[in-house]
Amino acid sequence: MLEQPMTVAPCEEQIRIDGHIVEQLSTVSAAEGHAVRVTIIQGGRSKNGYVYDEAALHQIAQLIEGAQAYADHARSNEDQINRSVRDVVGFYQDAAYVAQGGSGRVDATLHIFEAADWLWSIIKEACDLGRPELIGLSIDIFGQWQLNEANKTKEITSVIQLNSCDIVTRPSAGGSFRRILHHDSPENSTYQATSEGDYQHMTRTKNTIEEATQTEASAEPLQTQQQQIEQQRQEVERLLNEVNLQKASLLLERRLQESVLPEAARSQVRQRLQGRLFEEQELENEISSAQALLAQLSRDGLIRGHGHEKATIGGMVTEAEKVQAAFDAMFDLDIDTSKLGNIRGFVSIHEAYSRVTGDSSLRAGISSGSHLGPIQVAESAPIGRISEADTTTASFSYLLGTSMNKRLLKDYQAWPAEWQKFVTIAPIRDFKQQTRVRLGAFGSLPVVAEDTPYSAVTLTDSAATYVPQKRGNLVTISRETILNDDLQAIRQIPTKLAVAAAYTLAEFVYSFLSGNPVIYDTTNLFTAGAPHSNLGAAALSTTAMQSGITAMREQTNYAGKRLGLRPRYLVVPPELEWTSMVVTKSAGVPGSPNNDINPMLGYVTPIIAPQLSSSTQWFLIGDPREIDTIEIGFVGGQVNPSLFIQDQPILGLNFTQDAITYKIRHEYGGAVVDYRGIYRGI
Incomplete structure (x- = not known):
């Protein structure tokens, strides 16, 4: 996105806020109009740490009036400026600030063009299937913010310009589709909410049944009437319970899909709550606990298996997956084109950094959460881009590290390792001394004469021991490297680490042959005569x-x-x-x-x-x-080297030298x- 010249003192960055559908809307044909009442943004703190007060929401409401609606976000800053008419799917009108508790929200009417019937069909079908979270809204603006060091939030102080408000697949800031607007005819004046509507319907049914029962009471014996009333009451209670269970299930799925939890963590929360009634606060506590656990794992630094790649919903590809694929393509890794299509890899490390963080000048440091010192005053903050989009939930360092780890493993596994043909590979649990016992052998079985006892024999044994060791290196990527756009240097890092790890392990294995070490019986491995008789004296022939x-x-x-x-x-x-x-x-x-x-x-x-x-x-x-x-024994059975990351803004080289640190670690030992x-x- 090109920066427009303007006289703005505070921090101005581009903000992207996402919303999602929360209700199943009523069935409406295309002929009745394509107007939908939506919530553009909820006030308060977003998932990406931005805080919107009432003043900011009023500014957004003014800017959204008459704005165009697009399908999907622009792929680049240039595309954002030159949006195609083919991407326009509608416009917003009747925008207004709505007071709601202590936060408030911005509502507007989204009119979808008849030419975008495909989008209208998606909205209706997603609601009909009970999967409203599959589609949502995302707002893209220029604004000012100041960093509050106390609670780690970015407080929006001013909203300057609206870039777009797009319809996307992965909303993230609490907006919602409120209802489909109908004609003024009585038959079109209601809508159907999956949970509350069914509940009200069941309540009305219950009242009707009770009234009908009272009317017939005079014509039947009292006992029969009471039995019928009890049966009908139980049936209504059963139906109400089913509705409440359905309501809880829908709430559970909606909140899990809104969360940034990986699928494995979602499954654990789902198993604990599925099939029973629960309070909404209990669900929020479960999600918060899972997020806290993942945050701790992230701080520990292991890249593989962190789940930072967001799960695909219903076969749809998220923006985070596309960005990760672009990183993979940058490192010449294979991409599933059948699922992702033709993804263009980033052509420079600067482009990759700007795409993820929106900070084209790296004024905010390297880590996506980097900040130093007390609260940043708005007057001294730079102009840049703030994004509430899907990709910002995974930082640049982890996206880069994930692709580097894939490249490292690919190169490591491709490196010739023919030593594996003649050694035994074993998993070991820890760094304690490992002992491998060699039992003795029985000689020829003696003849046992009639009426004589069998003779007892004993086995001798010996033990080979070794202690595994840890090997590794640190590699840093500095702010200067990204500013200088030295992509070739960064692309070489995982390959060189892989070669170093593979060569080091091969040297370790072959040193047993060339070094003639002392082994378990306190004798050198190779001896010309006794005790081993396994050393010759002639050249190869x-x-x-x-x-x-x-x-x-x-x-x-x-x-x-x-x-x-x-x-x-x-x-x-x-x-x-x-x-x-x-x-x-x-x-x-x-x-x-x-x-x-x-x-x-x-x-x-x-x-x-x-x-x-x-x-x-x-x-x-x-x-x-x-x-x-x-x-050769590998600690934890981890045959491949592991790649770790340290990008915390207050620790290590990121604090002292503006550098992300990657660590490679390989743990193994061995013996003859x-x-x-x-x-x-x-």
């Missing part, structure tokens, strides 16, 4: 591999019995890649003048490991399904649990 295979075949258990192990993998550094291909894929013995058959053809699978520190070492390793080799499945050639 078919003959040397045959010697290694024989050594593995001769490995024994605790009882001295040969296991007959067969290696499955040949692990080599890049320097031996082509040698490994020759010795494992040649039909004849390489270098043999007699064209001897190569017995190593296809015998093992080569694995090239850049992390191996020696250019001459090579390894034969068994299949972990047949013999334990190396165990059995030497017999590993052989080193030199």
